[in-house]
Structure formats: structure tokens, C-alpha cells
Amino acid sequence: MVSSCVSHLGQFGTGLQLYYSLFQSRNLSDISILCNYVNLQKLELQHNKIKDLSCVSHMPYLVILDASHNEIFNFFGFQPPKNLKEVNLCHNHMTKMKDLSAYSSLSKLDLDYNRFSEISGLEQCCRLTHLSLAHNKISRISGLGSLPLTYLCLKGNQLERIEGLENLKNLQVLDLSMNSITSLSGLQNLCLLGSINLEKNLFDKHKRNYRCSKYSYTITVFVTCSTSSDWQEQQDYRLSVVFLLQHLTVLDQEKVTAEEKVSSVNKYDPPLEVVAARDHMTQLVYQLNQPQVLYDSTLPGADSPYPMLVLTGPQGGGKRELGHRLCQEFSEYFTYGICHTTRGPYYGEENGVDYHFVSDEDFQNMIYMGKFIQTMHYGGHRFGLTRDAIEDVAREGLACCLHMELEGVFSLKKSYFEPRYILFIPTQLEKYTDRLKNRGLYTPAQINMAVSRVELYADTNSKRLGFFDNVIPCADDLEEAYQTLRQVVKEYMLLEEQDEGENIRASHGSTSIGVRFFLFLFMGSRY
Numbered sequence: 001m002v003s004s005c006v007s008h009l010g011q012f013g014t015g016l017q018l019y020y021s022l023f024q025s026r027n028l029s030d031i032s033i034l035c036n037y038v039n040l041q042k043l044e045l046q047h048n049k050i051k052d053l054s055c056v057s058h059m060p061y062l063v064i065l066d067a068s069h070n071e072i073f074n075f076f077g078f079q080p081p082k083n084l085k086e087v088n089l090c091h092n093h094m095t096k097m098k099d100l101s102a103y104s105s106l107s108k109l110d111l112d113y114n115r116f117s118e119i120s121g122l123e124q125c126c127r128l129t130h131l132s133l134a135h136n137k138i139s140r141i142s143g144l145g146s147l148p149l150t151y152l153c154l155k156g157n158q159l160e161r162i163e164g165l166e167n168l169k170n171l172q173v174l175d176l177s178m179n180s181i182t183s184l185s186g187l188q189n190l191c192l193l194g195s196i197n198l199e200k201n202l203f204d205k206h207k208r209n210y211r212c213s214k215y216s217y218t219i220t221v222f223v224t225c226s227t228s229s230d231w232q233e234q235q236d237y238r239l240s241v242v243f244l245l246q247h248l249t250v251l252d253q254e255k256v257t258a259e260e261k262v263s264s265v266n267k268y269d270p271p272l273e274v275v276a277a278r279d280h281m282t283q284l285v286y287q288l289n290q291p292q293v294l295y296d297s298t299l300p301g302a303d304s305p306y307p308m309l310v311l312t313g314p315q316g317g318g319k320r321e322l323g324h325r326l327c328q329e330f331s332e333y334f335t336y337g338i339c340h341t342t343r344g345p346y347y348g349e350e351n352g353v354d355y356h357f358v359s360d361e362d363f364q365n366m367i368y369m370g371k372f373i374q375t376m377h378y379g380g381h382r383f384g385l386t387r388d389a390i391e392d393v394a395r396e397g398l399a400c401c402l403h404m405e406l407e408g409v410f411s412l413k414k415s416y417f418e419p420r421y422i423l424f425i426p427t428q429l430e431k432y433t434d435r436l437k438n439r440g441l442y443t444p445a446q447i448n449m450a451v452s453r454v455e456l457y458a459d460t461n462s463k464r465l466g467f468f469d470n471v472i473p474c475a476d477d478l479e480e481a482y483q484t485l486r487q488v489v490k491e492y493m494l495l496e497e498q499d500e501g502e503n504i505r506a507s508h509g510s511t512s513i514g515v516r517f518f519l520f521l522f523m524g525s526r527y
């Protein structure tokens with residue numbers, strides 16, 4: 001039978017000089033006669049009843065072997081042809097893989113529809129770029145080491161976790177559909193992955209926390225059922241995968257759109273502008289829903305806006321202490337605007353002095369009541385500046401001094417207030433870290449977050465010219481920073497060092513007149 005096939009099919013060259021041979025669907029079981037065809041380079045044996053491939057040992061030039069849809073039990077039961085590149089052994093009866101290090105040219109291996117329960121013996125196949133093991137009985141991804149795989153299909157197995165892929169740096173296409181996977185964890189480092197199929201798995205409503213490498217935010221990704229018919233859940237699921245795998249172009253056989261990419265970033269790691277715009281919009285909408293109150297003390301005048309000083313910088317870097325000292329020294333001109341927070345008071349902090357300490361519920365109600373100009377989440381707590389806080393200061397004829405994180409600054413910049421923004425930036429990270437540790441208030445994670453945000457401030461300063469009105473480096477000793485701060489503030493106020501006290505007091509008598517004059521200078525000198 002085989003010899004008649006050989007004589008009829010695919011023969012070129014003469015006699016035993018056969019390069020390409022095709023024996024599809026011939027009901028063949030014994031192909032031992034092929035031992036004589038030593039020059040074969042491509043052999044197609046699919047849809048037969050072949051059990052034994054040992055004749056391949058006699059084909060040193062074989063490059064492509066297709067023995068799919070046969071009855072083979074023995075995995076690679078032949079001596080390695082030196083140049084064997086592509087092997088298809090799908091739809092056979094193989095159960096155990098063996099060491100393939102001798103098959104060093106192997107680049108494509110199809111083993112779908114067998115009975116393998118474990119991936120092994122492939123680690124040394126340093127040219128293997130395509131591996132398909134769909135519809136086997138594999139329950140763990142292992143044995144892939146750092147293969148140069150660009151394509152990996154493990155569809156229809158018994159996988160519960162995504163693991164063992166972290167070193168597949170070249171992976172571009174991954175099919176894990178029809179398994180029992182419940183979490184996306186394990187996909188994080190696949191930065192070249194362009195196409196993934198996760199259909200028909202067991203993702204349910206588990207919350208997963210991923211650390212965003214950039215600024216060490218912890219974001220929560222909701223992994224929802226990919227087979228769910230609920231549109232919103234489906235959207236959340238897609239966005240969370242797209243966020244995790246930023247090079248993705250195809251997800252579950254559907255093209256990933258540019259809109260999805262933007263939405264995923266805006267959802268899970270929004271740029272500061274987006275956070276600020278959302279916060280501003282929220283506060284504005286709730287304010288507009290309330291009866292309008294005229295806040296006359298802080299309304300921008302014809303010549304100048306209401307003066308405010310905003311001290312910003314990473315947590316615990318010194319801005320609060322410096323601000324307090326400034327308000328004490330220049331108490332006739334500045335006082336602190338008191339923000340609201342949902343965090344509990346630290347030892348020594350007083351309600352209504354350091355913050356208004358409120359519950360989450362009260363804070364939320366205040367948002368609904370349109371009380372806030374800006375709010376922000378920080379370290380698991382909420383912080384917010386109300387219009388009343390500024391108004392209380394303004395009614396005393398004083399300028400308002402505030403401290404806040406960068407997101408607050410972005411948000412405040414969208415309002416009609418036009419403060420001076422002074423950035424305090426730690427210059428020695430080690431000392432800044434020690435300072436945070438010594439305060440004894442923060443967990444290691446909080447310290448890491450605060451320290452990692454120094455870069456965010458520095459980046460904002462270097463990329464946005466004029467975003468901060470002044471930048472004051474903060475070394476370990478805050479004295480120098482304070483002297484710079486007072487100098488800066490005096491320059492705003494157009495005060496000369498030698499006669500500052502008399503000058504202002506003598507010229508303007510009462511505090512409020514003095515302040516009004518100072519306010520004019522304060523804001524006017526800016527433009």
C-alpha cells in the first residue's frame with residue numbers, strides 16, 4: 001500500500017530521491033518501507049492508523065512532519081533528524097512528553113488533542129516559537145522556562161491559574177480559553193502580548209489588587225465573568241485585561257479599540273488631569289444642585305482674586321509644619337484654611353484646628369450638599385476643602401493658607417481661585433524616608449507610597465513650566481526651607497527685610513485694611 005502511494009503521489013526526483021511525500025487518509029498502519037526514503041524533507045501522514053514513527057529515524061533531512069490524526073502513543077519515537085523544524089502530532093494517543101533537547105531545530109510543535117497531563121522536556125528547545133497543546137489534560141503550566149515562544153495555545157485544558165509564563169518574554173499570542181482560570185494574576189510581565197483569548201473560564205467577581213508600577217498606587221481590578229451577558233460586567237472585564245496587558249490588540253477574538261485602551265487607563269491609573277477633572281466636575285454638579293449662595297468675601301475682585309497660599313509636596317515632607325510657622329509669624333495676614341478629612345486624628349491633633357474630622361458618611365453627604373471645592377482620596381482616606389473653610393478665613397480679612405497633595409492642586413486649579421502654589425520637595429530621599437519612619441505614624445506601605453510620589457512632584461515640576469509658583473527644596477533640617485519660604489512670601493508682599501513690620505502697620509493701621517492692601521500686592525505682583 002505504502003509503496004503504491006509512493007509511486008503515485010508527490011514523488012519527484014528519481015528512485016529513492018524523494019523529497020516530499022504525502023500519504024493522507026490512506027488507512028496506513030505500517031510505514032516501515034519509508035526507511036528507504038532517506039532524502040525525505042517533508043512527510044505528511046495525517047488521517048491514517050499509524051502507531052509507529054520509527055522509520056523517521058532514517059530520514060536525516062526531514063524538516064516537516066505531519067502525523068496528526070493517527071494512533072501514535074509514543075511521543076517522538078524516532079531518532080532526531082538534524083533539521084526537523086515543524087512537527088504536528090495532533091489527535092493521537094500520547095500521554096507523556098520526553099526530553100526533546102536533541103531536536104534542537106524544532107520551532108513549531110502541535111500536540112492538540114492528546115492526553116498529556118504535564119508539559120515537560122521542552123526547556124532546551126531553544127528555537128521553539130510555536131507550541132500548541134490544546135485539548136489535553138494539563139492542570140498546571142510548567143516546563144516552559146524561558147523558551148522563545150511567540151505563540152502558545154493551551155485552550156481546553158484543566159488550568160486553574162495562570163503561572164509559569166513570566167519568562168516568556170517574546171510571547172505575542174496566548175490562548176487560554178476553555179479552562180478553569182479564576183484570576184488574571186500571572187499575566188503582568190508579558191509585555192509583547194498582542195492577542196489573548198480568555199473566553200470560557202471561571203472568572204467571577206473576585207477583586208484583584210495590582211500594583212501600578214508608576215506611582216505605586218494600588219488599584220483594584222474587578223475581574224468579572226467573561227461569559228456574562230451583563231454588558232457592564234463584560235466592559236469591566238475587558239477594561240481590566242486591556243489595562244493589564246497594554247500591548248493587547250485582540251482580546252477574546254475581538255479587536256481592542258483605541259477607546260478601550262484610553263478608558264482602561266482612565267479607569268485604573270488615571271492621569272492627574274483626569275482625576276482632577278472628574279473631581280472638579282463632581283463638586284460642580286453638586287454645587288449647582290444647591291441654592292446658590294453668594295460668597296462675597298472670596299469673589300475675585302476687579303483687580304485681583306482672593307489671595308491664597310497653597311503649600312504642596314509629598315506627605316510628611318514638612319509643608320504642614322512650615323505652613324503653621326508661617327501663619328504664626330505672619331498672623332496678621334495668613335491663617336490656615338481647615339480641610340475636612342475622614343482619617344482619625346493623630347495624637348495631639350484637634351478637631352477644627354488641624355482638620356474637621358468627619359465620618360465617611362458625613363463626608364459623602366457634604367459632597368452631595370455641594371460643600372466642597374475639591375476632594376481627594378489619599379492613603380485610604382478622603383480629604384476635602386470646603387468653600388466655607390476659605391470663606392471663614394476671608395471674612396476675618398485674612399488670606400488663606402492651605403496644604404495639599406498634588407491631585408488637590410490640579411483640582412483647585414480648575415476652580416475660580418487663583419492661589420500661589422509653593423512646592424516643598426525633599427532633596428534627600430533617605431533622610432525623607434527616615435523622617436517618615438521617625439514620625440511613627442505610617443506603615444511601610446504608606447512610607448513607600450509617599451517616597452515614590454516625590455518623583456511625581458519632580459516630574460510635574462520639570463514638565464510643566466510655571467505650574468508651581470515656587471519650588472523650595474526641603475533637606476533634613478527645615479530651617480533653611482522656612483527661611484526661603486518667608487523670603488518668598490515677603491517678596492509676594494513686597495516687604496523689605498529691615499522695615500517690614502512698621503512699614504505695613506504704619507501704612508495701613510487696621511489688620512483688615514493692611515491685609516487688603518497686602519492682598520492687592522500679593523496677587524497683583526504676579527501679573
Ligand SMILES: Nc1ncnc2c1ncn2[C@@H]1O[C@H](COP(=O)(O)OP(=O)(O)OP(=O)(O)O)[C@@H](O)[C@H]1O
Pocket residue numbers: 313314315316317318319320321339340343374375376378383384385403404405406407408409441
Ligand atoms: N483637601 C485636600 N486635598 C488634597 N490633599 C490634602 C487635602 N488636605 C490634606 N491633604 C494632604 O493629604 C496628605 C495626607 O494628609 P495627612 O494630614 O494625613 O498628612 P500627614 O501625615 O499629617 O503629613 P503632612 O505633614 O504632609 O500633612 C497630606 O499631604 C496633606 O497635605
